Amino acid sequence: MEETIFKIKDLDLYYGEKQALKKVTMDINKNRVTAFIGPSGCGKSTFLRCLNRMNDLIEGCRIEGSITINDTDINSGKMNVVDLRTRVGMVFQKPNPFPMSIFDNVAYGPRCQGIKDKHLLTQIVETSLKQAALWDEVSDRLNDSAMGLSGGQQQRLCIARAIAMEPEVILMDEPTSALDPIATAKIEDLIEELKHDYTIIIVTHSMLQAARVSDYTAFFLLGEVIEFQETSKLFKQPLDKRTEDYITGRFG
Numbered sequence: 403m404e405e406t407i408f409k410i411k412d413l414d415l416y417y418g419e420k421q422a423l424k425k426v427t428m429d430i431n432k433n434r435v436t437a438f439i440g441p442s443g444c445g446k447s448t449f450l451r452c453l454n455r456m457n458d459l460i461e462g463c464r465i466e467g468s469i470t471i472n473d474t475d476i477n478s479g480k481m482n483v484v485d486l487r488t489r490v491g492m493v494f495q496k497p498n499p500f501p502m503s504i505f506d507n508v509a510y511g512p513r514c515q516g517i518k519d520k521h522l523l524t525q526i527v528e529t530s531l532k533q534a535a536l537w538d539e540v541s542d543r544l545n546d547s548a549m550g551l552s553g554g555q556q557q558r559l560c561i562a563r564a565i566a567m568e569p570e571v572i573l574m575d576e577p578t579s580a581l582d583p584i585a586t587a588k589i590e591d592l593i594e595e596l597k598h599d600y601t602i603i604i605v606t607h608s609m610l611q612a613a614r615v616s617d618y619t620a621f622f623l624l625g626e627v628i629e630f631q632e633t634s635k636l637f638k639q640p641l642d643k644r645t646e647d648y649i650t651g652r653f654g
């Protein structure tokens with residue numbers, strides 16, 4: 403029996419007058435990888451951002467419908483948005499390390515939470531870098547600038563930075579689109595490892611990537627979820643003609 407972490411019901415989202423999400427309803431399972439696919443501009447990133455309320459930062463953006471995490475409404479007055487973003491971390495398309503040392507990048511979040519103990523911080527940094535499969539490559543240069551790492555290493559550092567906050571969920575918005583195939587393969591292997599400890603939700607332009615890394619896939623079209631089901635089924639036996647047309651390359 404799968405355990406659900408997010409329940410989304412009838413979610414509508416508007417940027418001013420323009421509706422970008424229409425009645426999105428889905429349950430997202432814990433410790434699984436869920437992929438969002440669909441043509442450009444269909445609302446994948448918008449929906450991802452709803453899950454840790456990143457859209458709050460966009461003026462004129464409003465939503466209707468509900469999103470719960472472990473049965474708590476994330477948009478209610480009771481939900482502290484800083485806590486929510488601690489529980490639901492995010493990794494972006496372009497690696498965005500802070501211009502500081504590798505160590506300080508990973509220690510940044512825990513320090514903001516008030517952790518000062520050097521020994522504890524060292525432990526958190528080491529564990530996070532190990533979980534992000536970066537430790538072996540950087541353990542002898544933790545005090546070097548993060549800006550000197552390769553793109554793929556920088557992205558794994560951003561994953562380590564997210565992990566250091568001990569989130570429940572990691573949102574990834576096209577995390578490999580700026581990376582070469584080898585760095586991409588490393589991140590994909592890492593996603594497989596991470597799902598034992600975290601729930602991962604990934605937006606990807608690559609159907610092959612969705613098929614490789616995810617357990618569940620949602621196909622978006624013009625702000626609607628057309629089909630959401632187990633990845634193997636969605637790619638082998640899509641239920642909707644529009645999904646079939648998309649995955650067979652007939653549009654998008």
Ligand SMILES: Nc1ncnc2c1ncn2[C@@H]1O[C@H](COP(=O)(O)OP(=O)(O)OP(=O)(O)O)[C@@H](O)[C@H]1O
Nearest residue numbers: 417422440441442443444445446447448449460607
């Ligand atoms: N900040 C914003 N203000 C106004 N409209 C926006 C904003 N962000 C996105 N949109 C619009 O909302 C729609 C959905 O965009 P979104 O970026 O979520 O799509 P997407 O599927 O992630 O696209 P892509 O794959 O190209 O990243 C698009 O029509 C886009 O132009």
